[in-house]
Amino acid sequence: MRIDIISVLPEMFGPVLDTSILGRAQASGVIEIAVHDLRDWTDDRHRTTDDYPFGGGPGMVMKPEPVYRALDAVTALSDAEPFVVLTSPQGRRLDQALVRELAARPRLLILCGRYEGFDERILARADLEVSIGDYVLTGGELPALVLTDAVSRLQPGALGCSDSATDESFSEGLLEYPQYTRPAIFRGMEVPPVLVSGDHARIAAWRRRESLRRTAERRPDLLVGAALSPEESEFVNGVVQKENADRD
Numbered sequence: 022m023r024i025d026i027i028s029v030l031p032e033m034f035g036p037v038l039d040t041s042i043l044g045r046a047q048a049s050g051v052i053e054i055a056v057h058d059l060r061d062w063t064d065d066r067h068r069t070t071d072d073y074p075f076g077g078g079p080g081m082v083m084k085p086e087p088v089y090r091a092l093d094a095v096t097a098l099s100d101a102e103p104f105v106v107l108t109s110p111q112g113r114r115l116d117q118a119l120v121r122e123l124a125a126r127p128r129l130l131i132l133c134g135r136y137e138g139f140d141e142r143i144l145a146r147a148d149l150e151v152s153i154g155d156y157v158l159t160g161g162e163l164p165a166l167v168l169t170d171a172v173s174r175l176q177p178g179a180l181g182c183s184d185s186a187t188d189e190s191f192s193e194g195l196l197e198y199p200q201y202t203r204p205a206i207f208r209g210m211e212v213p214p215v216l217v218s219g220d221h222a223r224i225a226a227w228r229r230r231e232s233l234r235r236t237a238e239r240r241p242d243l244l245v246g247a248a249l250s251p252e253e254s255e256f257v258n259g260v261v262q263k264e265n266a267d268r269d
């Protein structure tokens with residue numbers, strides 16, 4: 022997969038993209054990421070990318086001309102037609118289902134918002150606007166990094182075998198079970214004996230139950246879509262009822 026990113030702060034990307042799994046995935050050719058400075062497509066001495074809003078009001082608006090020129094030039098850098106994503110607080114909220122949809126595309130072009138927003142005519146060039154959640158950031162660069170990280174790790178060959186199961190936590194719709202490593206007793210806190218029993222069937226059953234317990238306690242909203250056996254549903258209902266009783 023190829024990912025192009027257009028931003029007025031291209032220096033924000035290098036260290037993150039070149040580290041760890043993303044760095045390895047780029048080095049091995051699993052993903053190709055190119056970051057572009059929007060100011061390369063300005064035409065004035067000050068390399069201006071924003072301007073005052075028509076009609077007045079606070080803040081600045083991203084100008085359309087540099088963005089259109091950048092989108093044309095960056096699109097032409099490779100044969101595949103890019104799926105153009107705009108980072109925006111008004112966008113579709115990113116979740117793992119959207120990550121999977123985007124990860125299946127051969128090419129993404131992410132345009133990072135800055136200032137109070139985009140000139141509305143820029144939206145005509147976007148296939149999708151994406152938000153990463155309901156909190157206010159200073160711009161779309163961190164959202165672009167979040168999106169790039171999430172789609173990159175789903176590319177075939179991006180993860181080592183030990184990492185590869187990790188997607189199942191959200192795919193299966195339940196939270197992860199509790200994990201322990203050595204030492205078996207740390208500052209008086211012991212590892213649940215079942216995990217050192219060597220009985221793999223009992224370990225699997227314990228983990229499933231703890232996943233259900235945790236999800237019911239912390240994220241009962243996730244249980245709506247989960248495939249549970251009748252016994253599991255009963256267990257989960259008990260946990261949810263206890264949580265409600267403890268709260269009320």
Ligand code: 9D3
Binds near residue numbers: 153
């Ligand atoms: C005063 C109205 N604000 C909207 C909530 C204006 C505004 C705030 C922050 C406009 C842009 C921004 C910068 N944020 C992003 O560009 C952004 C973002 C975010 O702030 N949160 C979650 N996802 C995203 S994607 C892009």
